[in-house]
Amino acid sequence: MGRFFHRTRWATPYALLTPGTAWLVVFFVVPMAYLAKMALSQGLFPLFSFGWAWSNFSDAVSAYRTQFVRSLEYAGIATVAALLISYPLAYWIAFRGGRWKNLFLLLVIAPFFVTYLIRTLAWETILSDGGPVVAVLRDVHVLGADGRLLATSAAVIAGITYNFLPFMVLPLYVSLEQIDGRLIEAAGDLYSNPVVSFSRVTLPLSLPGVFAGVLLTFIPAAGDFINAQLLGTPQQYMIGNVIQSQFLSLRNYPTAAALSFVLMGAILVLVLIFARILGTDRLTAGAAA
Amino acid sequence: MTAATPAVELTTRLPATTRAWRFVRRHVLDVYALLALAYLFLPIGIVVAFSFNNPLGRFNYTWQGFTFTNWTHPLSYPGLGGAIRVSIEIALLSALVSTLLGTLIALALVRYTFRGSATTNLLIFIPMTTPEIVMGASLLTLFLNWKIPQGFGTILIAHIMFNISYVVVTVRARLVGFDRHLEEAAMDLGANELVTFWRVTLPLIAPGILAASLLAFALSIDDFVITYFNAGTVTTFPLFVWGAARVAVPPQINVVGTAIFAIAVLGMLANILVQNRRAKRA
Numbered sequence: 385m386g387r388f389f390h391r392t393r394w395a396t397p398y399a400l401l402t403p404g405t406a407w408l409v410v411f412f413v414v415p416m417a418y419l420a421k422m423a424l425s426q427g428l429f430p431l432f433s434f435g436w437a438w439s440n441f442s443d444a445v446s447a448y449r450t451q452f453v454r455s456l457e458y459a460g461i462a463t464v465a466a467l468l469i470s471y472p473l474a475y476w477i478a479f480r481g482g483r484w485k486n487l488f489l490l491l492v493i494a495p496f497f498v499t500y501l502i503r504t505l506a507w508e509t510i511l512s513d514g515g516p517v518v519a520v521l522r523d524v525h526v527l528g529a530d531g532r533l534l535a536t537s538a539a540v541i542a543g544i545t546y547n548f549l550p551f552m553v554l555p556l557y558v559s560l561e562q563i564d565g566r567l568i569e570a571a572g573d574l575y576s577n578p579v580v581s582f583s584r585v586t587l588p589l590s591l592p593g594v595f596a597g598v599l600l601t602f603i604p605a606a607g608d609f610i611n612a613q614l615l616g617t618p619q620q621y622m623i624g625n626v627i628q629s630q631f632l633s634l635r636n637y638p639t640a641a642a643l644s645f646v647l648m649g650a651i652l653v654l655v656l657i658f659a660r661i662l663g664t665d666r667l668t669a670g671a672a673a
Numbered sequence: 674m675t676a677a678t679p680a681v682e683l684t685t686r687l688p689a690t691t692r693a694w695r696f697v698r699r700h701v702l703d704v705y706a707l708l709a710l711a712y713l714f715l716p717i718g719i720v721v722a723f724s725f726n727n728p729l730g731r732f733n734y735t736w737q738g739f740t741f742t743n744w745t746h747p748l749s750y751p752g753l754g755g756a757i758r759v760s761i762e763i764a765l766l767s768a769l770v771s772t773l774l775g776t777l778i779a780l781a782l783v784r785y786t787f788r789g790s791a792t793t794n795l796l797i798f799i800p801m802t803t804p805e806i807v808m809g810a811s812l813l814t815l816f817l818n819w820k821i822p823q824g825f826g827t828i829l830i831a832h833i834m835f836n837i838s839y840v841v842v843t844v845r846a847r848l849v850g851f852d853r854h855l856e857e858a859a860m861d862l863g864a865n866e867l868v869t870f871w872r873v874t875l876p877l878i879a880p881g882i883l884a885a886s887l888l889a890f891a892l893s894i895d896d897f898v899i900t901y902f903n904a905g906t907v908t909t910f911p912l913f914v915w916g917a918a919r920v921a922v923p924p925q926i927n928v929v930g931t932a933i934f935a936i937a938v939l940g941m942l943a944n945i946l947v948q949n950r951r952a953k954r955a
Contacts, residue, residue, distance in 0.1 A: 397785035404774035404837055405796060411834040412800050415811035422814050469709055476706035486945045491710055495717045497937035499895055501914040502930040505922060506716035514735055607804025614918060624806050631810055641814065644807045
């Protein structure tokens with residue numbers, strides 16, 4: 385047996401890889417190719433014929449421009465909100481958590497063991513017209529006497545912010561936890577005040593976590609349709625709602641497939657721009673400081 | 674009487690406000706963190722509370738009265754028990770298969786240098802950054818083209834697919850911090866590669882493999898979007914909730930949600946306690 389392993393050493397990694405990667409190729413790469421083919425097809429369910437129908441893309445974009453813009457806008461606002469909520473929390477756990485760090489981390493993740501849809505339904509209860517939040521906001525005249533939270537953009541964005549929070553907290557925590565406390569002490573010894581040592585030492589060192597968190601939050605947020613469906617109305621529908629109904633209700637597969645690729649393309653472009661901003665400006669500045 | 678006091682008051686007050694300011698500055702982060710945790714748990718409190726609600730109509734949105742009935746008869750709602758069973762079966766099977774396939778990939782990536790490792794890394798990374806709705810839609814297109822009827826099998830295929838990447842990442846993290854000298858020692862003592870793997874490598878990376886399989890289980894049992902596109906007529910627990918949200922939300926859904934939450938938290942708590950005890954012994 386040992387001799388067998390020795391003689392075929394070069395083949396061992398491929399033998400280990402093949403089953404898993406084959407699964408990914410057949411059930412991820414190949415389906416993507418079929419989706420691409422579908423995006424360029426024409427016809428009605430279930431008979432679609434391939435024909436380089438590039439107009440699917442332009443038609444889809446012009447028909448659903450509003451939902452596209454709205455998706456990126458909601459996802460962007462929710463990502464920023466999630467970052468503002470998560471960064472201090474992750475910082476607190478990493479630097480003030482002491483030996484209870486793991487317990488606090490558990491507390492952060494625990495709510496997300498309640499099924500996604502049930503959490504969103506709970507928000508529907510909290511934000512409902514008869515609920516306490518609406519009552520308080522009406523009393524302080526933030527909302528009018530018959531103002532609502534449900535069925536508004538605010539409700540949908542709030543739902544998205546909440547639902548993808550662990551994707552933001554965890555990478556932030558990992559990058560903050562790795563920071564050597566002595567670096568921050570050194571900054572203090574060199575007479576930098578807490579604000580300066582945070583902005584010149586801690587923040588730059590945690591940027592990889594910020595990047596990962598933003599990525600992991602923004603991508604699922606931009607493709608989400610559950611929050612808009614449960615907390616909003618068609619006025620708040622995002623591109624995910626359109627793709628979902630085009631596929632599953634209208635069975636207009638070519639349009640839905642084209643929309644999927646435009647969504648992926650838009651996300652890719654935004655992520656690359658974000659990486660550019662964070663990578664060349666801030667990261668090098670942090671290294672130089 | 675009051676005319677004489679201001680000067681005294683000023684001198685005693687100033688340090689007091691400074692002290693108060695210092696107190697606020699020291700604890701503002703604590704307060705923020707506690708508020709953030711409260712925010713995280715607010716909906717969960719609602720879910721737990723409403724599992725004891727006694728709703729009048731079909732919707733469980735407003736508080737009507739306290740009852741234990743939902744807890745004593747959690748599966749009395751038609752279709753709920755079956756949906757939960759399907760969810761658990763798929764989560765177990767997909768966790769098992771994806772953990773096996775993913776661990777093998779992680780071993781290959783960490784242990785060997787070979788042509789194509791960069792491509793493999795990309796293949797692992799891309800599914801994690803693809804919106805679920807696109808993955809669900811592409812699988813739907815595949816099954817349509819191959820004329821495979823959707824159901825239990827197609828859900829399982831999809832769940833194994835999206836779990837593999839997460840397993841690879843989790844197991845790889847454990848393998849990277851692995852001391853190769855332990856394996857060399859075993860080989861020096863005459864163990865062949867298989868025995869070394871079985872008796873030394875596997876026990877050492879077992880916590881990583883366990884964590885990966887738990888993650889896969891959790892991801893699978895909570896998945897809605899990809900399942901929704903590929904379920905056919907089969908109903909999993911999240912699909913059941915989705916259907917219910919449109920016609921009637923029974924409090925039994927809250928009971929099941931609370932139960933899953935409690936089991937997961939207790940499991941993780943036990944894990945933390947065991948790790949703390951191990952760390953103390955070491």
